[in-house]
Amino acid sequence: MSRPGFVLEVDDRTPPLIVHSGEGFLLERFPLGTRVVYPPEALPPVRDVEEAIQNALLNPIDSEPLPELLTAGMRLTIAFDDISLPLPPMKKPDIRQRIIEAVLTMAADAGVDDVEIISANALHRRLTPNELRDIVGERVFRSFFPDGKLYNFDAEDRDNLTHLGQTRHGEDVEISKRAAESDLLVYVNVNLVAMDGGHKSTSIGLASYKSLKHHHNSHTMIHSRSFMDHKASKMHHSAWRMGEVLTQHVKVFQIETTLNNNVFGGPLEFLQKREWEWSLKDQASMLATKRGLAAAPAKLRHKIFTDVRASYELTGVNAGAIEPVHEKTLEVVHRQHLVEVQGQSDVGIIGVPYLGPYNVNSVMNPILAACMGLGYHFNAYRGNPIVRKDGAVILYHPVPYEFSQLHHPSYVDFFEEVLSESTDPATIEAKFEKQYAEDPWYIHLYRTSYAYHGVHPFYMWYWISHALDHCGDIVWVGANRKTVERMGFRSASTLQDALEMVSHSVGRSPSITYLHNPPHLLADVR
Amino acid sequence: MMLALEMYRSPAKYLAAKAVGGRIPGILTGPAAPLRLVTINEPKAEREGWARIRPILSGICGSDLGMVTGSTKLYFSAMVSMPFVPGHEIVGELLDDCEDLPKGTRVVMDSVLTCAARGVEPCEGCASGNTNRCDRITVGHVAPGLQTGFCQDTGGGWGNVMVAHRSQLYAVPDGMSDERAVLTEPLACAVHTALRAKVQPGQSILVSGAGAVGLFATLALRELTQAGRITVVAKHAKQRELARAFGASDVVAPDEVFRGVRRSTGAFRLKPEMAKEFLLGGVDIAVDAVGSKDSIDTVLRVTKAGGRVVLSGMPAAGSDLSPVWFRELELTGSYASARQEPNEQPAFETALELAAKAPLDGIVGARYPLYRWREAIDHAHSAGRLGTVKVAFDVRAS
Numbered sequence: 042m043s044r045p046g047f048v049l050e051v052d053d054r055t056p057p058l059i060v061h062s063g064e065g066f067l068l069e070r071f072p073l074g075t076r077v078v079y080p081p082e083a084l085p086p087v088r089d090v091e092e093a094i095q096n097a098l099l100n101p102i103d104s105e106p107l108p109e110l111l112t113a114g115m116r117l118t119i120a121f122d123d124i125s126l127p128l129p130p131m132k133k134p135d136i137r138q139r140i141i142e143a144v145l146t147m148a149a150d151a152g153v154d155d156v157e158i159i160s161a162n163a164l165h166r167r168l169t170p171n172e173l174r175d176i177v178g179e180r181v182f183r184s185f186f187p188d189g190k191l192y193n194f195d196a197e198d199r200d201n202l203t204h205l206g207q208t209r210h211g212e213d214v215e216i217s218k219r220a221a222e223s224d225l226l227v228y229v230n231v232n233l234v235a236m237d238g239g240h241k242s243t244s245i246g247l248a249s250y251k252s253l254k255h256h257h258n259s260h261t262m263i264h265s266r267s268f269m270d271h272k273a274s275k276m277h278h279s280a281w282r283m284g285e286v287l288t289q290h291v292k293v294f295q296i297e298t299t300l301n302n303n304v305f306g307g308p309l310e311f312l313q314k315r316e317w318e319w320s321l322k323d324q325a326s327m328l329a330t331k332r333g334l335a336a337a338p339a340k341l342r343h344k345i346f347t348d349v350r351a352s353y354e355l356t357g358v359n360a361g362a363i364e365p366v367h368e369k370t371l372e373v374v375h376r377q378h379l380v381e382v383q384g385q386s387d388v389g390i391i392g393v394p395y396l397g398p399y400n401v402n403s404v405m406n407p408i409l410a411a412c413m414g415l416g417y418h419f420n421a422y423r424g425n426p427i428v429r430k431d432g433a434v435i436l437y438h439p440v441p442y443e444f445s446q447l448h449h450p451s452y453v454d455f456f457e458e459v460l461s462e463s464t465d466p467a468t469i470e471a472k473f474e475k476q477y478a479e480d481p482w483y484i485h486l487y488r489t490s491y492a493y494h495g496v497h498p499f500y501m502w503y504w505i506s507h508a509l510d511h512c513g514d515i516v517w518v519g520a521n522r523k524t525v526e527r528m529g530f531r532s533a534s535t536l537q538d539a540l541e542m543v544s545h546s547v548g549r550s551p552s553i554t555y556l557h558n559p560p561h562l563l564a565d566v567r
Numbered sequence: 568m569m570l571a572l573e574m575y576r577s578p579a580k581y582l583a584a585k586a587v588g589g590r591i592p593g594i595l596t597g598p599a600a601p602l603r604l605v606t607i608n609e610p611k612a613e614r615e616g617w618a619r620i621r622p623i624l625s626g627i628c629g630s631d632l633g634m635v636t637g638s639t640k641l642y643f644s645a646m647v648s649m650p651f652v653p654g655h656e657i658v659g660e661l662l663d664d665c666e667d668l669p670k671g672t673r674v675v676m677d678s679v680l681t682c683a684a685r686g687v688e689p690c691e692g693c694a695s696g697n698t699n700r701c702d703r704i705t706v707g708h709v710a711p712g713l714q715t716g717f718c719q720d721t722g723g724g725w726g727n728v729m730v731a732h733r734s735q736l737y738a739v740p741d742g743m744s745d746e747r748a749v750l751t752e753p754l755a756c757a758v759h760t761a762l763r764a765k766v767q768p769g770q771s772i773l774v775s776g777a778g779a780v781g782l783f784a785t786l787a788l789r790e791l792t793q794a795g796r797i798t799v800v801a802k803h804a805k806q807r808e809l810a811r812a813f814g815a816s817d818v819v820a821p822d823e824v825f826r827g828v829r830r831s832t833g834a835f836r837l838k839p840e841m842a843k844e845f846l847l848g849g850v851d852i853a854v855d856a857v858g859s860k861d862s863i864d865t866v867l868r869v870t871k872a873g874g875r876v877v878l879s880g881m882p883a884a885g886s887d888l889s890p891v892w893f894r895e896l897e898l899t900g901s902y903a904s905a906r907q908e909p910n911e912q913p914a915f916e917t918a919l920e921l922a923a924k925a926p927l928d929g930i931v932g933a934r935y936p937l938y939r940w941r942e943a944i945d946h947a948h949s950a951g952r953l954g955t956v957k958v959a960f961d962v963r964a965s
Binding site for chain 1: 817823826827829830833834835836
């Protein structure tokens with residue numbers, strides 16, 4: 042039986058606590074009285090994954106069983122969540138592989154020949170063939186990839202996009218032509234956190250810039266409070282409206298999966314245990330890891346973390362109509378991540394880990410670090426943010442000036458050109474977004490190399506707009522001073538310095554909440 | 568007799584400066600400098616149209632520094648007469664009447680020693696108003712010298728007295744400060760550069776370098792043409808600030824040129840094997856205002872096919888001309904300034920207009936008496952880093 046999450050109040054007996062900080066971690070002593078939000082322990086997995094998948098496909102929610110939807114001569118498209126999920130990537134076999142294999146078996150039994158499999162990467166970078174293979178498995182890859190039947194979605198391929206119409210709010214719904222013209226679209230999702238899944242899967246994952254710009258903008262995102270609660274998120278409202286239009290045109294069979302919190306295994310297992318419960322072995326692992334990382338050259342350290350594969354286990358799989366399936370999914374996600382927190386605090390503390398959705402097999406550049414801390418972890422709440430309005434957020438990350446020219450070419454320009462002029466999301470959006478979105482070089486790299494779309498760094502900045510609007514002060518501990526200054530933040534050497542720096546807005550004895558994340562958690566702030 | 572700085576022939580010092588000047592900058596203003604402070608006879612203004620001038624301020628130009636550091640090409644050695652008193656960026660006071668200009672008039676000088684100054688029949692260049700293209704710069708009654716400041720007979724601005732021909736002189740308007748007036752010559756060169764660039768309305772321009780040449784070229788391009796986006800490559804903070812004040816749309820650091828130009832023009836960026844990157848696409852016009860191999864390589868590689876590259880700085884050897892061939896670039900030189908520019912007036916008159924209205928206060932950032940010439944040259948060498956655009960000799964204080 043796994044234990045639920047809880048809120049620890051730091052007292053004299055509390056040991057130093059783990060704080061993630063990029064490709065490393067710290068052991069930090071927090072001020073007495075600090076609230077530390079621990080995620081629930083990993084939920085028990087389903088006993089038989091294959092059986093669970095079969096059961097979901099044969100007994101779907103508000104839908105005919107999948108075999109009844111499959112007929113010879115039909116056009117079947119299978120879309121799946123791209124490499125941005127789960128984080129870290131899971132050990133093989135990937136849950137998407139298992140589901141896609143099951144769907145393909147049923148399709149073969151029904152005599153379906155016209156099958157295409159699409160990575161729903163929207164404006165994310167294309168996946169390399171190896172990355173596709175890791176997700177769908179060797180068998181599917183070999184059967185579909187060489188014939189061009191397994192591929193990345195290309196949001197800039199005008200000939201292969203279909204405009205399905207507009208929502209009642211005038212939002213364009215433009216998605217993959219193949220998906221739009223299929224007799225059945227099966228979407229295979231990994232619902233790692235509460236913001237994933239639902240109508241967000243298809244109407245975002247397979248959409249073009251023309252469609253995405255209606256909800257990926259500063260106005261919508263500042264009013265998405267939070268992204269982790271689709272009922273209170275304007276972005277999700279828009280995606281849901283688009284989903285209504287989409288499902289009027291396309292029959293979608295949604296398959297959503299949930300994973301438990303088994304993020305770190307092997308020598309890094311101590312990272313998901315509570316510090317006072319560390320065994321001697323855990324303490325030794327922690328010491329060895331800490332010393333080893335400190336001594337390791339940057340490249341080796343990067344490789345160590347890049348190679349981490351999570352031991353995620355399946356906690357649920359639901360299939361059928363999008364909305365009821367997603368409600369079921371959220372129940373499990375909430376059971377795994379929700380932690381009740383009583384009231385907001387003056388200061389929120391967040392350790393930004395080495396990995397976010399957009400730097401898998403890459404580097405976390407300053408904009409992604411900001412997005413991870415202020416976009417994802419800050420928004421990991423339901424109800425109210427953990428920090429009061431005009432409170433302070435203190436983040437841990439080295440924020441090095443480091444960019445991947447391969448994956449994030451427009452990020453470099455965004456950092457140098459756009460942020461040097463303004464850090465205000467609305468100003469940036471008005472002045473620069475179109476230029477970047479239509480830059481032929483970025484489009485070329487997005488389509489032919491492995492680059493995120495030119496507009497993607499803008500979206501990252503919009504992700505943090507709610508935090509920018511809500512917080513009075515944002516300070517990074519241990520960060521490169523120049524890079525955080527460019528982003529409009531401040532840098533401190535230690536937590537004590539950071540608290541000193543924010544004291545003018547929150548006083549000398551602020552209430553503090555530290556989100557002990559990852560493993561993932563969702564603060565249910567009452 | 569007068570006090571002057573004199574450039575003299577010394578192959579040994581030339582070679583020493585060339586060999587180690589880059590690594591030991593101190594040697595350039597020390598033992599390796601082919602420059603000396605001397606007391607010499609004043610130059611004489613005996614022919615008609617010539618008059619003596621007492622320089623007030625005399626700027627230190629990049630070409631002057633090039634001679635001291637041995638970086639000037641031997642190509643030019645046939646067009647100078649040693650020893651000579653350098654200094655061609657001057658504002659001075661007439662010591663004699665000079666045709667219509669009475670004694671005491673403050674003047675600036677177009678330093679090119681043309682057919683008119685040399686008393687010979689006008690060559691093709693001079694006859695057409697392109698006086699900077701004069702073919703007679705080594706003949707006539709004046710010793711060889713492409714400009715005043717490189718000629719034995721005329722003296723130069725780095726001395727207490729010099730001579731100039733009426734055709735070279737322009738009266739400084741009343742009310743214009745000496746600090747502005749001394750910038751007229753480099754501004755005239757910038758005017759010439761801007762007009763040589765033949766800018767069409769809305770064209771994008773890159774100016775590589777934000778020393779005096781680059782900044783003034785930026786100013787002239789903005790004031791005299793309908794250029795669209797002007798991107799300036801600037802290394803130092805003060806240069807960046809001034810580039811914007813002079814009309815740059817954006818400013819990039821030298822290591823950001825390819826990124827910045829690519830972004831602003833939507834070009835494609837390619838990285839060849841073991842060679843410097845380049846753009847397919849890029850700016851319509853690039854102006855090199857540095858003259859270094861690196862700067863010239865850069866402007867050639869960020870100019871779009873069929874575009875124009877204007878060499879405003881004295882060019883170094885060794886640049887890769889592949890883009891000129893492959894991208895069919897138009898390579899244009901820009902030397903000094905002409906009496907008849909495409910805007911139908913002498914570049915100096917346009918320059919005086921610019922000098923009167925442009926934000927040039929503080930551009931002459933340091934003034935030294937002649938006897939502190941080593942410090943002055945040192946300062947001019949590091950002007951960009953020290954936040955100075957123009958260093959000048961305060962000749963009257965000498």
